[in-house]
Amino acid sequence: MNQRARIGRRAIGGAVLVVVPAVFIAVFFGYPIATVLWRGLGGGGGETFLDLAESSRQRDIVWFTLWQAVASTALTLVVGLPAASIVARLPPRRQRLVRALVTVPFVLPTVLVAGAFTEVFAVTGLDEGALRLRHTVWAILIAHVFFNYAVVVRTVGAFWSGLDHRMEEAARSLGATAWAAFREVTLPRLRPAIASAAAIVFLFSFTSFGVVLILGGPRRATLETEIYRQAVTRTDLETAAALAVVQLVAVLALVVVSTRLERRRPIVGRGARLSRRAASPVWRWVNLGIGFVLLGGPIGVLMERSFSTGDGYGFDHYRALAERAPQLPAPATTALANSIVFAVTATAMAVLVGLLASLVVVHGRRGLARVFDLGLTLPLGTSAVTIGFGMLIALDEPPLDLRTSWWIIPIAHALVGVPFVVRTMVPVLRAIDPALHEAAGVLGASPARARREIDLPIGLRGLVVGAGFAFAVSLGEFGATSFLPRRPENLTAPVALFRLLSTPGDLLRGQAMALAVVLMVLVAAAVLVIESARGSDEGVF
Amino acid sequence: MADPMLQVREAEVRFGELRAVRAVDLDLAAGERLALLGPSGCGKSSLLRAIAGLEPLAAGSIFVDGEPIGHLPPERRPFGLMFQDHALFPHRTVGQNVEFGLRMDGVDPAPRTARVGELLELVGLAGFERRAVTTLSGGEAQRVALARALAPGPQVLLLDEPLGSLDRHLRDRLIGELPEVLDATGTAAIHVTHDHDEAFALGDRVGVMEGGRLHQTGPPGEVWAAPRSLTVARVLGHTNVVDGPDGVVVWRPDAATVVNADEADTVEAVVERVHFRGVDHDVRLRTTDGRSLRFVLAAAPALGERVHLRIDPARVIRFGD
Numbered sequence: 023m024n025q026r027a028r029i030g031r032r033a034i035g036g037a038v039l040v041v042v043p044a045v046f047i048a049v050f051f052g053y054p055i056a057t058v059l060w061r062g063l064g065g066g067g068g069e070t071f072l073d074l075a076e077s078s079r080q081r082d083i084v085w086f087t088l089w090q091a092v093a094s095t096a097l098t099l100v101v102g103l104p105a106a107s108i109v110a111r112l113p114p115r116r117q118r119l120v121r122a123l124v125t126v127p128f129v130l131p132t133v134l135v136a137g138a139f140t141e142v143f144a145v146t147g148l149d150e151g152a153l154r155l156r157h158t159v160w161a162i163l164i165a166h167v168f169f170n171y172a173v174v175v176r177t178v179g180a181f182w183s184g185l186d187h188r189m190e191e192a193a194r195s196l197g198a199t200a201w202a203a204f205r206e207v208t209l210p211r212l213r214p215a216i217a218s219a220a221a222i223v224f225l226f227s228f229t230s231f232g233v234v235l236i237l238g239g240p241r242r243a244t245l246e247t248e249i250y251r252q253a254v255t256r257t258d259l260e261t262a263a264a265l266a267v268v269q270l271v272a273v274l275a276l277v278v279v280s281t282r283l284e285r286r287r288p289i290v291g292r293g294a295r296l297s298r299r300a301a302s303p304v305w306r307w308v309n310l311g312i313g314f315v316l317l318g319g320p321i322g323v324l325m326e327r328s329f330s331t332g333d334g335y336g337f338d339h340y341r342a343l344a345e346r347a348p349q350l351p352a353p354a355t356t357a358l359a360n361s362i363v364f365a366v367t368a369t370a371m372a373v374l375v376g377l378l379a380s381l382v383v384v385h386g387r388r389g390l391a392r393v394f395d396l397g398l399t400l401p402l403g404t405s406a407v408t409i410g411f412g413m414l415i416a417l418d419e420p421p422l423d424l425r426t427s428w429w430i431i432p433i434a435h436a437l438v439g440v441p442f443v444v445r446t447m448v449p450v451l452r453a454i455d456p457a458l459h460e461a462a463g464v465l466g467a468s469p470a471r472a473r474r475e476i477d478l479p480i481g482l483r484g485l486v487v488g489a490g491f492a493f494a495v496s497l498g499e500f501g502a503t504s505f506l507p508r509r510p511e512n513l514t515a516p517v518a519l520f521r522l523l524s525t526p527g528d529l530l531r532g533q534a535m536a537l538a539v540v541l542m543v544l545v546a547a548a549v550l551v552i553e554s555a556r557g558s559d560e561g562v563f
Numbered sequence: 564m565a566d567p568m569l570q571v572r573e574a575e576v577r578f579g580e581l582r583a584v585r586a587v588d589l590d591l592a593a594g595e596r597l598a599l600l601g602p603s604g605c606g607k608s609s610l611l612r613a614i615a616g617l618e619p620l621a622a623g624s625i626f627v628d629g630e631p632i633g634h635l636p637p638e639r640r641p642f643g644l645m646f647q648d649h650a651l652f653p654h655r656t657v658g659q660n661v662e663f664g665l666r667m668d669g670v671d672p673a674p675r676t677a678r679v680g681e682l683l684e685l686v687g688l689a690g691f692e693r694r695a696v697t698t699l700s701g702g703e704a705q706r707v708a709l710a711r712a713l714a715p716g717p718q719v720l721l722l723d724e725p726l727g728s729l730d731r732h733l734r735d736r737l738i739g740e741l742p743e744v745l746d747a748t749g750t751a752a753i754h755v756t757h758d759h760d761e762a763f764a765l766g767d768r769v770g771v772m773e774g775g776r777l778h779q780t781g782p783p784g785e786v787w788a789a790p791r792s793l794t795v796a797r798v799l800g801h802t803n804v805v806d807g808p809d810g811v812v813v814w815r816p817d818a819a820t821v822v823n824a825d826e827a828d829t830v831e832a833v834v835e836r837v838h839f840r841g842v843d844h845d846v847r848l849r850t851t852d853g854r855s856l857r858f859v860l861a862a863a864p865a866l867g868e869r870v871h872l873r874i875d876p877a878r879v880i881r882f883g884d
Contacts, residue, residue: 457650460617463637464644466667466715471638475663479654 040390043379043398046371047440049422050433051401054412055270061260061415062267080248084268087228087244090159094166094227095220101167101316102174103216105309109175110182117183121176122553126546127317128172129491131498132232133516134538137523138320139165139237141327141535157239165233168316170223177222181215182208221280229273229405231501232516236523245269246407250504253411263415266408277403321542328535339536347530349521351510354537357518362544364514365496368435372492375436376443377485381473383444384451395448402441406501409437414505431512434502439492446491450484451477483555490552494545515541566629568593568751569614569719574623576609583609585775586623591719596745596752597780598766600759601798606775607755611721614753615644627718638667643717643750645725649708651696657683657707658692664715682710685744702733709741713748720745722754726761738764759800763787771795788815792882801880803856811882818878819858821870829871832856834864848872 109120127135139161143149149156155164190203198206231246238244243251245265253262329335343354350357382394401409413434417424424430454477462472500516515537522534567590576584584606591597599607612618614625616637625633632640643664651660661679670678683689686706699707705725712720726734738761745752754765762769763783770780771790778798779791790796793804796813803814822829832848835855844863848856848870864870 455648455650457646457648458652460612460615460637461644461646461650461652461711462663462667463617464615464640464642464721465664465711466638467663468636468638471667476652476654 039378039382040386043375043382043394043440046375047379047397047401047437050413050417050437051404051409052397053422054409054416055404057416058263058266058408058412059270062263062265080265083243083245083248083265086242087246090162090166090234090244091224091227093159094163094170094230095224097163098167098170098174098223099216099220101312102171102219103178104305105171105313106175106178106182108306108309109179117179118553121172121179122549124172124175124313124317125553126542126549127168127321128170129494129498129545129549130169131500131516131519131541131545132169132230133236133500133520133523134324134498134541135165135168135320136233136236137519137534137538138324139168140523141531142320142323145323145327157237157242159238159242161237162230162234162242164316165237166223166227166230168320169233170226171313171317173222173226174219177219178212178215182212185211218280221276225273225276225280225403228276229269229403229407231405231407232520236520245272246405246501249407249411253414254505259415262411266411269405269408273403273405274400277399324535324538324542327532328539330532339532340540342533343536343540347522347533349525349530350513350518352513354515354518354522354533356510357513357515358537358540360511360513361497361515361541364432364435365493367432368439368496369489369492371432371436372439372443373485373489376440376447376488376492377481379440380444380447380451380481381477383448384477385473395444398441398444401437402445406438406499407505410434410502410505413502425506426509428511430506431503431514432496434506435496435499436492438499438502439495442491442495443485443488446488447481447484450481454480486555487552490548490555494548494552497541497545497548567591568628570626570629571610571614572624572626574610574613574625575621576606576613576618577621578609582621583775584613587775587777589770589777589780591751591753593718594746594749594751596742596754596765596767597770598754598756598762598768598783599770599772599777600756600762601772603757605772605798607772608723610772610777611644611723611753611755614719615642615721616640617644641718643712643715643720645708645712645720645722647724647727649704649725651699651704651707651711653697655696656692657688657694657696657699660696660707661692661711661714663711668715678714679710682714683707685713685747686710687740701729702737705729705733705737709744713744713750716748716750718751720750720752722752724756725754726756734761741765759787759798771798773798788880790880796880803858805854809881813880814856814858814874815878815880816857816859818875819856819860819872820875821860821862821864822873824871826871826873829873830856831869831871834866834868834870837863837866839863 109117112120140149140156143156143161148154155161185208190207228244229246230244231250234242234244235247235250238247245268249262249265249269252258252265328339329337331338343358346353376398379394379398383391383398385391386394413430414425416422417430424433458476459469459472462476463469467475498516499514500520503514503517504520506512519534519537519541522530522537569589569591571587571589574584574587574589575582587610589597589610599610601607609618613620616635620633623633624631627641652663655663658676658679661682662675665675665678679692680689683691686709688703688706688710691703691707696704696707708725726737729737742765752765754762756762756765766783768780769783769786771778771786773794778795779786786795787799790799790801790813793811793813796804801813801815803816803818805812805814819830830850832850834846835849836847838845838847842861844860846858846860846864848858850856858872
């Protein structure tokens, strides 16, 4: 082949790499968000961003959103850090098992978890009386700890087990007590991991939707639920847009602060792990107990309820899934099938876009790589509600009238999944020794060929992990989906679950629990794939 | 010498402000082996990478058989490269690593397999095709890297300190085997190293680099016996620098013999350390005026003994100006 043809082909390959993810993000994320901003800042007339500040209800909502996120983060750290200390000292194989177990709750659909907690309160009698938890802030906080426990245990635990243990030994030999050695030597080195875990927990709590909507009750509103209420219940799109602007600004500020913090993370050498003393048994059992009750309790109650038929146990509720309940446009089994098809489609899109984007982030020119890195993280930070709302108001005119299209749901889900693919792929690709590319080059591979021969096979494991997350996220996605048109062929399992749960009375409770269990099994399968593909030390989420 | 196959002219490599390689000229004949010797940071690896096309030349040009190749990307240059830490592809087997270059050249599967077997046999790893590279020992990985680099039949093999990470025993063995493999394939080589023993053993010619410049090239014996400057002498491991009446000179380590105290023109020194090396002794001494010297002596003097040394003028290195 002559050289010009070669260069021509390389340029086309490079352009595809950049254009596909750029167009996807710009059209399905950038444009809707820009529309929200335009409307929220008064571009469409009517109430604006500035008018909001005068409403005391809206000020209360912002305040509540903020403080519940702070409280959730603090509580998660208090419960999660001791657990991380134990996980860090487990032998690698058991560490992986624990990490897999705590990850299941992390990816469970929010609606499902909220439903499980409602049931826990009912079973334990905490739904009424002096110790009422139902429809209180505490219900929200506990559910947030349930979700984010994994973030702290994984992020801090993995980092902790990588620290050089000899430094603590040096401190002890210099006369420090165990506590002093922890405070003076361990804690300062853990700080970057704790900070980044805290930032993620805060972000998730700040943008939490399903949990607040169901567990908070009608009177507790955060920015997320209020955007939903204004847009869907009151159809006041201008106020919803104004609220979404507040949400966007807050999240952007958060992302900027947390990336700043992360950049300050020092390079920590992998330490020798010669002596790893196990934690004291009491400490270990207390923490194991807390984790077991917190994570296992709601899941256990969920399962028990799904089989309970009132006068015994059986599969009645599962059989009922095949029949259409009056509250649903289609039977729950149809919703499950829809969800699986959506998840497969969304995963395929997220993997394609995420893979191309990761290659640009790792191998692209610096400026371009930066833009991609940030542009692809934004959908992770942006609340799903804002994304769904943006799509609802932006993609309603030809040539992009997708509101009634089947495709809008997998696209919205893929958008939420892309950051997961990118976040797992980029570290894997970055860890590839540049000498391998050089070796391939000297052996006659063009840069594009070298990427295909080296990055693709090595990155495949990362890709499987990312795909697993994208699949699980799509299965449980509720925030964005709840904005999109309600048609029988668009009904997803989480939306069906939400409708069943919001029906008063016990009649449909059992069926809701059965649907939740099936959904949970699917998600757990995705987690299993993630954990078996993941190496021992990678872990971004 | 016939027209050199590889010519480097006025080559310069820059990293920002740092000029890592400055105005280097270098020739290599077909089948010839050149060892580039220099301390770490002297620019020898940068020069090698520039020849391979992995670093851009800031100035100068490279010719192969008279054709300029400085504008070509690495994959289109007729060179093989052996990396310091092998850079074997961890996700591929030994056989897949070795056949990589052949696959890039579009060689058909059947001749490819044959060639891989041939090369593995050449490096003493016959039958290793299906092994995972992660299970190889350091020496085995080294041989696989060599087979991989040689498989596409490069005109010149570039070796970037490939023996640095091996233990001494293995290194000695590979120093013996490497020239045999290169001769068997008729491949010319440029071998970068900081170890003068390795350079002398592997190079038909030795080039001494320091501070980004190539100071002197020539057959190992010639360069060692007659370094052109003090810098070159130091890189070659000469330590006996003496500021004498006719300027700065260097006493070769084999220049001294222990003689009786009554002889004229001797150097008086106290023995500080004796290192037994089998056939001879590496002896460190301090002269009465405080100068530190190091000689190879056949018979070991006692530690702390005061000895008289006669310096053979034929083994004193003098510099031109």
